[in-house]
Amino acid sequence: MAGAGPSREGSGATRTRPGGRIADLSRRWGGALPDRLRRVRAGLGLAAQAGLAAGLAWWVADSLLHIAQPVFAPISAVVTLAASVGQRLRRTVELVVGVALGILTGDLLIGAIGVGAWQLGVMVLLAILVAAFVGRSPALVVQAGATAVLIGTLTPLVSNLELPRFADALIGGGAALVVTAVLLPLNPLRLINRSAGPALDLLADQLDATAAALRERDAVRARAARDRLRNNKAELGAFGEAAQGAREASTMSPVYWSAREGPLGRYAKAVEPVDRAMRNSGTLIRRTITLIEDGEPIPAALPAAVSRLAGSVRMLHREFARGAAEPTRTREEAERAVADAGHAYRAGVGFSGAVVVAQVRTAASDLLVATALPQEEANRRVRRAFGPLTPPEPDPRRDGPVAD
Structure with missing residues (x-):
């Protein structure tokens, strides 16, 4: 029993008290807060551009061109703006070219082999290979593959999907460029x-x-x-x-x-x-x-x-x-x-x-x-x-x- 007291005392000393844990978290978050605020300030311009471009792309596609559910238009705008500053014009071109390659590959293969699980795999495979042949950009390859997936899976359910998808890519990329060049250019x-x-x-x-x-x-x-x-x-x-x-x-x-x-x-x-x-x-x-x-x-x-x-x-x-x-x-x-x-x-x-x-x-x-x-x-x-x-x-x- 004589040794039990020190043992209990030592065991209690190694436990982290709730108050100490809270203080540790407070120090950690308090020290990181200035860095987090700097990141927010640094990203404020990009966030404003992305919000404006997404809204503009949706308005053009939905209200002016009356494209049904133009979800990809605002997505394209944000994807373009997510590119490194200095590569946004190039990213827009890659976006449009990738979508065009995915549409072309999907349409040709649907007419030849139909739709289904293995047919979808073949469409994506060939779309990515064609995109890799055209250019080395990962964005181009990803857009071609993603568009082939949409064509292969939604064509049996939605007719005339190709033109709206291509128009969405053009509208979204164009909206991003208009925002960065004219409406809200960064210094x-x-x-x-x-x-x-x-x-x-x-x-x-x-x-x-x-x-x-x-x-x-x-x-x-x-x-x-x-x-x-x-x-x-x-x-x-x-x-x-x-x-x-x-x-x-x-x-x-x-x-x-x-x-x-x-x-x-x-x-x-x-x-x-x-x-x-x-x-x-x-x-x-x-x-x-x-x-x-x-x-x-x-x-x-x-x-x-x-x-x-x-x-x-x-x-x-x-x-x-x-x-x-x-x-x-x-x-x-x-x-x-x-x-x-x-x-x-x-x-x-x-x-x-x-x-x-x-x-x-x-x-x-x-x-x-x-x-x-x-x-x-x-x-x-x-x-x-x-x-x-x-x-x-x-x-x-x-x-x-x-x-x-």
């Missing part, structure tokens, strides 16, 4: 800025971390920056998708036609040079690790150059976000980064240090191109900012081991 500059921010912030943050690693000779910190920058597919993918969506919006919507050659056009064209800057910065960080591990000299101007390069990335984001007519401050900051790299080179660097200097130059050139400068002009500015290429005579007492 493409805001869209691309929201998606570009994480990619540009990722690059700037890892360059800042690399500059700090150079100052402190901290190879561990440089490795962490390298690993984080490598994992950039989500950020770059969102940036590229948003740029594609901005091009589509500015092409289709008369409201934003004037923005195509201004800040929006520059932003959309910046995806490729930013991608190159990411890759060149990755090389910069890798050589930084070797530089630190080999004990090569690190002139004060070298971490300053990498830090200014990070600053130019942040400035690019700010100037794009506010729609600057010319991102001149980004260009100035990138040229200062190159100037610091030139000072570091002439102060004396080792083998890997020279590679870091070269990558600062290359990444800065990429950022200048991202500001809509031609490549030749960007290269000219980099050469001018870098200064003389002749370093001082090497000091044998300062030579470190050769990097791999």
Whole structure:
């Protein structure tokens, strides 16, 4: 019995009290609430477009064209809007083509083999194969197969199903495009800025971390920056998708036609040079690790150059976000980064240090191109900012081991 008391006490301590469970749930939901609200705000525009497009599609099909039960028209509108921004025109075409292929395959096979379970299987099989032959899009294949199912199962019950189904696809896709282009277009500059921010912030943050690693000779910190920058597919993918969506919006919507050659056009064209800057910065960080591990000299101007390069990335984001007519401050900051790299080179660097200097130059050139400068002009500015290429005579007492 003497041992029973502690045993009961220990058992009670391991139980989760109702109050503690409620507090834990409250903390979990309370912490997630801001993220949930941000997702709601981010999806508000799409939700409004989908609701308006669905209502418009139903009204056109039911009230104007008097199609009986045009359920597929609003469904087609929502399916079109569910596509990634920038692919909605393509999705509409795929929707219509897929429906047409499903109708054609179903009608031909019903006339040849009739209807039934195995006949339905054959219809779907051939409709999907024909769609795969026509195009690689999953949406096209799915629409062809789904339409073949409707034709094969409903034709014995509903006459003349083919024309309403095809009309529904046209009406729904058309309604979605009208809403996104004319009635409720989203601001493409805001869209691309929201998606570009994480990619540009990722690059700037890892360059800042690399500059700090150079100052402190901290190879561990440089490795962490390298690993984080490598994992950039989500950020770059969102940036590229948003740029594609901005091009589509500015092409289709008369409201934003004037923005195509201004800040929006520059932003959309910046995806490729930013991608190159990411890759060149990755090389910069890798050589930084070797530089630190080999004990090569690190002139004060070298971490300053990498830090200014990070600053130019942040400035690019700010100037794009506010729609600057010319991102001149980004260009100035990138040229200062190159100037610091030139000072570091002439102060004396080792083998890997020279590679870091070269990558600062290359990444800065990429950022200048991202500001809509031609490549030749960007290269000219980099050469001018870098200064003389002749370093001082090497000091044998300062030579470190050769990097791999």
